[in-house]
Amino acid sequence: MTRICDSVGGYNLSQGFPDFASPNAIKEAAIAAIRAEWNQYPVTYGEPELRQAISEKAWRYNGIKCDPETDITVTCGATEAMIASLKAIINPGDEIIVFEPFYENYGPDSILSGATPRYVTLYPSDWKYDPDELAAAFNQKTKAIVLNTPNNPTGKVFSRDELTEIAQHCLRWDTYAVTDEIYEHILYDNAEHISLATIPGMENRTITINSISKTYSVTGWRVGWAIAAEPITQRIRKVHDFLTVGAPTPFQHAAVSALSFPPEYYAGLQAHYNLARSFLYDLLQATGFRPYLPQGAYYIIADTKSLMAKLSVNDDFSFSRRLIDLTGVATVPGSSFYSDPGKGLTQVRFCFCKKWETLNAVREGMGRLSEL
Numbered sequence: 001m002t003r004i005c006d007s008v009g010g011y012n013l014s015q016g017f018p019d020f021a022s023p024n025a026i027k028e029a030a031i032a033a034i035r036a037e038w039n040q041y042p043v044t045y046g047e048p049e050l051r052q053a054i055s056e057k058a059w060r061y062n063g064i065k066c067d068p069e070t071d072i073t074v075t076c077g078a079t080e081a082m083i084a085s086l087k088a089i090i091n092p093g094d095e096i097i098v099f100e101p102f103y104e105n106y107g108p109d110s111i112l113s114g115a116t117p118r119y120v121t122l123y124p125s126d127w128k129y130d131p132d133e134l135a136a137a138f139n140q141k142t143k144a145i146v147l148n149t150p151n152n153p154t155g156k157v158f159s160r161d162e163l164t165e166i167a168q169h170c171l172r173w174d175t176y177a178v179t180d181e182i183y184e185h186i187l188y189d190n191a192e193h194i195s196l197a198t199i200p201g202m203e204n205r206t207i208t209i210n211s212i213s214k215t216y217s218v219t220g221w222r223v224g225w226a227i228a229a230e231p232i233t234q235r236i237r238k239v240h241d242f243l244t245v246g247a248p249t250p251f252q253h254a255a256v257s258a259l260s261f262p263p264e265y266y267a268g269l270q271a272h273y274n275l276a277r278s279f280l281y282d283l284l285q286a287t288g289f290r291p292y293l294p295q296g297a298y299y300i301i302a303d304t305k306s307l308m309a310k311l312s313v314n315d316d317f318s319f320s321r322r323l324i325d326l327t328g329v330a331t332v333p334g335s336s337f338y339s340d341p342g343k344g345l346t347q348v349r350f351c352f353c354k355k356w357e358t359l360n361a362v363r364e365g366m367g368r369l370s371e372l
Contacts, residue, residue, distance in 0.1 A: 001320060005330035011362045013280075013350045014330040016152065016299065017219040020355040023265070026216055029257035033250035042249040045237045046074025046225065050252045053259040054225055061184070062195040064208060070230040073237050074252060076244045078182050078211040078224040079105060084243055085178050085207045085226050086113035086144065088235035094143035099129065101301070101337030101344065103152045103180070115143060119339045124301070125292050127156040131165065138169050144176040145169075147196060150183040153301055153337050153349040155294020157191040160199075167199040176232075177206045182224075183297040185215045185266050186273055191295040197227070204229040207236070214298075215269070216258045217353075221251040273298050276352040279359055284350070287369045291350075298353040301334065305346045310372060315345050323348075326372075327365035 001014035012019070046054075051068035058064040066072055075081040082105060086096070090113040098106045100119045110117040118137045120129050145166065149158040158166075170177050177196050184193045197206035211224030224247070226236050277293075280300055284291040288310070290303035304319050311326070313319045316333035324330055334347025352359065 001330045001332055004321070004324060008324060008328065010324050010328040010330050011354075011358055011365060012330050013352070013354070013362065014332045016214075016351045016353060018217040018353045018355075019358055020217065022217045023258070023261075025261070026212075026218060026254050026258045030221075030250055030254035033253035036253075038250045038253050040249060042074075042246040042252055044241050044246045046072060046247070047249065047252045047256075049256050050074055050223075050259075051225075053256045054227070057259045058208070058227060062181075062193075062208070063198045064195055064227060066227045067230070071227055071233050073226045073228075073233055073240055074247050075224045075226060075240055076247045077213060077222040078180060078209050080222075080240065080244055081209040081211070081224045081226040082106070082146075082178065082180065083109045083112060084236050084240045085209065085228070085232075086110065086115070087239045089176055089207075089232065090115045090143055093141065095139070095141040097134075097137045097142060097145040099147065099151070100339055101153050101334070101347075102146075103148055104336055106146050106148075107339065110146075116141075117339070118142075121343070122151075122154055122156060124154075124303070127151070127154045127292070129162075134165070135169065138173045138175065140173070142173050142175050144178050146178050146180070148180040148182075149196075150186060150191075150193065150294075150296025152183065152297050153299045153332070154292070155297050155299055155301075157187065157193065157295040158196075160192075160194050163194055163196050163199050167196065167202050170205060171201050175205070177202060178209065179206060180209045182209070182211055182214050184210065185269060186298055187270060187296045188274055188277060189295060193296070207232060212255045212258055214353075215266075216255075216261075218251075218258075221248065221254075223247045223251050223255050273353070276354065276359060280350060280352040280362075283363055283366055287366045298351055300350045300352065301347055302350065303346055304348055307369070308346065310369075316348055320348055327362075327368050329362050329365050 055068040334344030335341035
C-alpha cells in the first residue's frame with residue numbers, strides 16, 4: 001500500500017512509521033558515535049553499554065530483572081528478535097499460538113521457524129478473546145504463544161487478568177511466551193502496560209522483545225533486543241549471530257542516550273498521540289466508517305461495511321484502492337491481519353503516527369467521501 005500511495009503522491013496512513021522528525025538528542029548521539037569511530041562490527045549480541053541501559057530500563061519501567069551479560073541479545077530491530085527467538089526454541093512439528101488480527105510477520109515467522117501456527121481470534125469492538133478458544137488452542141505440541149501488547153493492529157492492551165490466564169496455560173502445558181512490547185509507551189485512557197515476564201511463574205519462560213523504533217521514532221535504525229533467561233538467551237544469540245552478526249554499531253550507542261530520556265519525553269509522546277488518535281477517530285466516524293478506539297499503539301481498525309456499497313466495492317483491498325483514488329489516503333486491507341482473509345473483508349487499518357500537516361491534509365481528502 002505504501003508503494004501504491006507513493007505512486008499517486010497520497011497520504012500514507014498504511015505503514016506504521018512517523019513522518020515527523022526524530023528527537024534531536026538521539027540524532028546528535030548517533031552523529032557523535034559515528035564521529036567517535038563506532039563504525040565497525042559491534043559485539044555480536046550487543047554493545048555492553050546498550051545492554052546495560054536495556055537492563056536498567058527493563059527493571060525501571062517493566063519490573064523485569066535481567067543480567068546484561070547473560071540475558072539480553074541486541075538484534076536488527078524487533079523483527080529479527082522475533083524470528084531469532086522462535087528459531088531458537090522451535091523444533092519441526094511444534095505449534096505456536098498467535099492472536100489475530102496479528103502483525104503480519106507472526107504467521108510467516110512461525111512457519112519459517114518450523115512450527116504450525118494456531119490462531120486465536122480477538123473480537124471487536126473491545127478485542128476480547130474467547131477463553132474457551134484460547135484453552136482449546138493449547139496442546140502437547142504447543143511450544144510457544146506470541147503476544148503483542150499494546151497490539152498492532154487493534155490497539156488492545158492485555159489486562160493483568162488476561163495475562164494471568166495466559167500464564168496459567170503456559171505453565172500447565174510447559175510453553176514459552178514470546179512478547180512483542182514495542183508500543184509499551186504509547187497508551188491511552190489510563191491503560192497500563194504489563195510485561196508478561198512479571199507474572200508469577202513466567203520469569204524463565206518469557207522472551208520479551210522490544211526496540212527503539214516506535215518509542216523514539218527511528219524505525220529505520222533497526223536496533224531491537226530480546227530479554228530471556230540465560231539458557232534461552234544462549235540459543236537466541238547463536239541464531240542471531242548467523243542471521244545478521246550484529247545491529248548497527250553507531251545506532252546502538254545512540255540508543256543508550258534514548259533509553260535515558262526523562263519522563264517528560266514519554267509524557268509528550270503520549271500527549272501527541274492521544275490528540276492524533278482523537279482526531280482520526282472523530283474524522284473516521286464523521287466520514288462513514290465505524291472505527292474501534294484503541295487503548296494503545298498508533299493504529300485504528302475501522303469497519304467499512306456501510307461505505308463499501310457506496311463505493312461499489314465488495315472487499316477490503318478493492319476498498320483500499322478506491323479510497324486512495326478518491327481521497328489520496330492509504331490504509332491497509334484488514335484481510336492481511338487474519339489467517340482467514342474472510343474475517344477482515346470489511347476492515348481496514350489506519351495509522352496516526354503523523355505530523356499535523358499530514359493529518360489535516362487527510363481530513364481534507366477524506367471530506368470527498370461526503371460529497372459522493
